[in-house]
Amino acid sequence: MRVTKPTAAKKKNSLLKVARVIRSKNSGPFELTLDIMFKERRYFELFKKKRIITARKIARLYGIPEKEVLKVVYFEPSQAIKVTLKRRIPSGSPGDTDVYGAQQHAPLLSLTF
């Protein structure tokens, strides 16, 4: 996955620069869950205040209908954002490409704000 460089708008910052952890994993065989943890509390606060991650944005990023984004939770205790998606194909069913769901995070790396 290539990280697209911040485009012309100079103020754009990359999620990759402020996140400590960006990961994906199954949450049961029918859901995929994405976690974003920040390097510093202020970034979490910024994301939370401005609602930078929304169901709509995730749907656009992954090219899926918004109704397939189950939840976006801003989780205070670990200053993390959790997004849960529908798995398009349940874990291990014919056509699945990632049984553990551990390599579906790459589109988040190109997110700018």
Added chain:
Amino acid sequence: MNKSKARSKLAPFKILSTTAILGYGFPESSFQRGLRKKPDLIAVDGGSTDPGPYYLGAGKSFTSRAAVKRDLRLMIKAGLEHNIPVVVGTAGGSGARPHLEWCLEIVREIAREENLHFKLGIAYADVEKEMVLEAFKQKRVKPLAFVPELTPEVVFESENLVAQMGIEPFIKLLNQGCQVVIAGRSYDPAVFAALPISLGYDPGLALHLGKILECAAIAATPGSGSDCALGILEEDSFILETLSPERKFTPQSAAAHTLYEKSDPYELPGPGGLINLRGCSFEDIGQGRVRVRGSRFIPSENYWVKIEGVRMIGFRSISIAGVRDPIMIEKIDKILKEVELKVREIMGKDGKNGQIYFHVYGKNGVMGELEPVKRTLSHELGLVIETIGKTQEEADSLLALTRSALLHYGYEGRIATAGNLAFPFSPSDISMGKVYEFSVYHLMQVDRPDFFLSRVEEL
């Protein structure tokens, strides 16, 4: 059991979690350090649905027998020697009867080899199809998010139906004086929380602690799925402690773990209710230890258990090959589509049978249709050609046909006319055996949380 201890105003209750999944291993030094802390319970989670539907359906463990035996031997010997109960949940990886029997056979073997005698508690997680159908008729079954509604056909076709047991079957067996308890499919925290809850400790704290301990040292930093962790349950909080000097728990590592593999970190549903973490705090108390407060258990009005099942949908065959031709790489999607059409045409009236999938590594092999990068810049591609048929023979012949059709396909603009694929192996085709899919992943309301079959065996 330490009942006398419990009555005297709930002394700290120490739980030694050996490893993230039985068979993942743990350093003996960490285990010994844990034993020196005089734990009241040694427990481990034995499985997961993560490795996919095959293991539940085929009745096989995704962990190795030798590794499970090694872990169990250390745990059981120490438990008996120090009079500490040893509790294992989701035995054999998926926790249906064949998995449980596999694990019990290992336990009996260890007992024979080490000349150990003890009371073994066994809890089965299997649920009869009739029970699920009955519950379905009475509208006591509901799907989890994104799971299709259950139908009687799906129940009939499913194999190895299990329910995640809560704390009740464990308490029942421990109260009967079992020194070792081996259970089928279990709610992960139950193996850790059952005993302390039965002694009067707060269920919210006990279950939240169990939720963290089920992954052992994964919640520490640096995390490890193959190292022990210690949990100390007190009246109004619990403490997490690592058992190897290179690791520590931090408020952030412990809190972060609460996110792992869950859809909502504030509310963690389980059998009989949910753990609410809205008022939860994580405090650094030094020496790599973290104190957690405020986790609450909210019982649900009715008792629901999660049921899991898979169904066999056919047999799979695969072939692995590479593509280096830039003209072919440029048109790969179109070529694969045309080849599938050609194969269907050759098969004639059988053309609708079987499924063909091309996994195109270097393009979208990992993300499939979710892949945002549509045009590959790779100079070579890895292909996995996959076919699924009703029988192994059907899958094999469909694969052979697809593989040869692709090898010699004269796509538009082709200049390399000798062959389109580089096979690393001879034979090129592999028969993969049965294919399963998750068919049941629902909640079922039950009258009694301890409906699970259990028995005691004297070894």
